[in-house]
Amino acid sequence: MTRYSKQTRILVAVDCIIFGFDGEILKLLLIQRGFEPEKNKWSLMGGFMEPNESTDEAAARILKQLTGLEGVYMEQMQVFGEPQRDPIERTLSIAYFAFIDIHKYEKQLSDDYHAEWFPLKEAPKLIFDHNNMVEKAREMLRYKAALHPLLFELLPEKFTIPQIQTLYENVYDTVLDKRNFSRKLLSTGLLIRQDEKDKGGSKKGAYYYKLDPAIYKDKFQAFLNFIPNPQAFLTA
């Protein structure tokens, strides 16, 4: 016996919801699909699973194809399995979301691929159920980022507290008190202050911080409660 006979084999795709942050607003990386059906329509970056790779490997390969980046934070989100989601042929999609530092690769963008950043709020109509996937990813982002230090993955290695605050404000579409936010953040012990300052945002300059890798790893699963009243921001 070398195969399970009589069972149906199914096409399996991996689609990536890729978030980036440019310092101002939260963005989503989309491509113009290069093949039929729906050629030239906007789409998430995706591809079919190959025979000898794991799902995580497939997701990493696909991300690399588009962005050239490796070692990026990715997480499996959910399988989308409605039988009719792809009109050509029944295809399961394993959705991953990924956070990248937008500046790390902005250059090679739209060379080989027609890729473009869209503000998350102004995403165009996407093929198949990709708009669903994006919405789901946005919910999951809000959910997880309220509890875990996830959003740091969207920032460069060195960042300032005003930057990370702006990012949180963007994700939750709200305004936070800078005194409380900064206290809460620093009290986690996650941040190591650098001597250098970022003079871009103001005359005075804001201190750069780096993550303490040990504490970051340690506290990643802890419930840190970055956002007051997080439930107010969760879709029911």
Next chain:
Amino acid sequence: MTRYSKQTRILVAVDCIIFGFDGEILKLLLIQRGFEPEKNKWSLMGGFMEPNESTDEAAARILKQLTGLEGVYMEQMQVFGEPQRDPIERTLSIAYFAFIDIHKYEKQLSDDYHAEWFPLKEAPKLIFDHNNMVEKAREMLRYKAALHPLLFELLPEKFTIPQIQTLYENVYDTVLDKRNFSRKLLSTGLLIRQDEKDKGGSKKGAYYYKLDPAIYKDKFQAFLNFIPNPQAFLTA
């Protein structure tokens, strides 16, 4: 064009991690696998996806085959996609977890299937990567139950506060203060006290409660913080 040519189609299975609670300890429902390979070894309840069903439908179908139950709380957990996880043929598995009221079906158990409840802590060696799946499910259970009123799905429609407390204590392998626990629980507004009492556990008897369906639905996503220091119970 009616198919994506040149792409590999893959076998996809759904495996269910089924939790139950008998009032004493948390249990896991396992079956003896009925076909090769690994015939007669203990296994999660699973099956192959069929062409015209969604993933959720597949999970529900498989659960029904084993337990006869419908309308059970199920949630997609994670895809397990290591290429070698099934030695016969590459098979993806979509893992679901399910919570059932153990008493609702205890009778028809092990008729058609060799099914058996195992205390979660004493689960036997399972086929393939099923022990991994169980471990992952246990982590997810602890994670979610610390925040959301999930464990009620394991209890009958009417239950007492000592019962639900025992369940929490079981899941987290700890002891909780009954005064604080009961106050916290009642303050959510989730519970409606019945007039009737359960005289089984004590002479005095404990009031039965039911869930308020509206509030339950409403607050399911809220962060309710049932467990003090939840991070202490999460695997890093």
Next chain:
DNA sequence: ACAAAAGTGTTCCCGATACACCCATGC
């Protein structure tokens, strides 16, 4: 009357919030 479990109330403390001022610098 006594054992065994259910039910309830109070104090204390810490963490969360609201809120206002000084600091450094480029122009």
Next chain:
DNA sequence: GCATGGGTGTATCGGGAACACTTTTGT
């Protein structure tokens, strides 16, 4: 010297945790 954004300190409030006694009833 003034405008701009960065950084810090304090009082208050509420929720969470620690903790002990009374109630019910079957035996």
